[in-house]
Amino acid sequence: MADPWQGAMDHAVAVARKAGEIIREALQNDMKIMCKSSSVDLVTKTDQQVEQFIFDSVREKFPTHSFIGEESVAAGQPCTLTDNPTWIIDPVDGTTNFVHGFPFVAVSIGFAVKKELEFGVVYSSLEDKMYTGRRGKGAYCNGLPLQVSDQTDISQCIINSEMGSNRDPEVVDKIFSTMRKILCIPVHGMRGVGTAAVNMCLVASGAVEAYFEIGIHCWDMAAGAVIVTEAGGVVMDVDGGPFDLMSRRVLAANNKTIATRIVKEIDAFPADRDDAPQQEKQ
Known part of the structure; x- marks a missing residue:
């Protein structure tokens, strides 16, 4: 039986990689920085730009899907997980790192159906590492299988x-x-x-x-x-x-x-x- 969500996962990988390109390009330019809840809770123009790019791309290809995004929630959208297929997005995970040039900044895309997580895509954009996981099908980094440590001590x-x-x-x-x-x-x-x-x-x-x-x-x-x-x-x-x-x-x-x-x-x-x-x- 065909995997009903493989197309969505393939799309998530593609948009995460493109979002990473936007982040890398933005690091070369001046950044507009704002504060959210406090002086250490930062948001940049790039956070908003990347989230809008992902949102538009997903909405065009999967118009019936729902969307939870960090910046849209910050702007007042509800953060509600329903049974509907839902994309859960952090466009720039590590905004403070991004602002300071600390080299760990990720695009994070989770996908849930009936409140159960089906896949996850994390693109560490400055390292060019694409992490993926699909429920029941393993986890990978740049196509190579991932395995946790076997340490018990x-x-x-x-x-x-x-x-x-x-x-x-x-x-x-x-x-x-x-x-x-x-x-x-x-x-x-x-x-x-x-x-x-x-x-x-x-x-x-x-x-x-x-x-x-x-x-x-x-x-x-x-x-x-x-x-x-x-x-x-x-x-x-x-x-x-x-x-x-x-x-x-x-x-x-x-x-x-x-x-x-x-x-x-x-x-x-x-x-x-x-x-x-x-x-x-x-």
């Missing part, structure tokens, strides 16, 4: 995480508390490349054993979740429960042994759900 692991954009001292204290506890397990090290999508792809590729973060969004992790799972890893909530795409929380790991050990050290803090009514969001 937490003391031999590298763990990725990020500081996020919330500068509330209580939240920052919890972030540092968690990192301190994980470092003192001890682990080999902690890293973070400034983009959730690439952090998750590094888990899928076996370069690091786990990545966790609270406060990110569905468009940051939709594509990466498929890629990690299809590379043999696990994706769950930071409390060890099932992964919830709208929860703004994720723990991706090479296996449950490592994930369960990390869960014990995480000091969680509240984050408004992506699908919460606008009036309930802070």
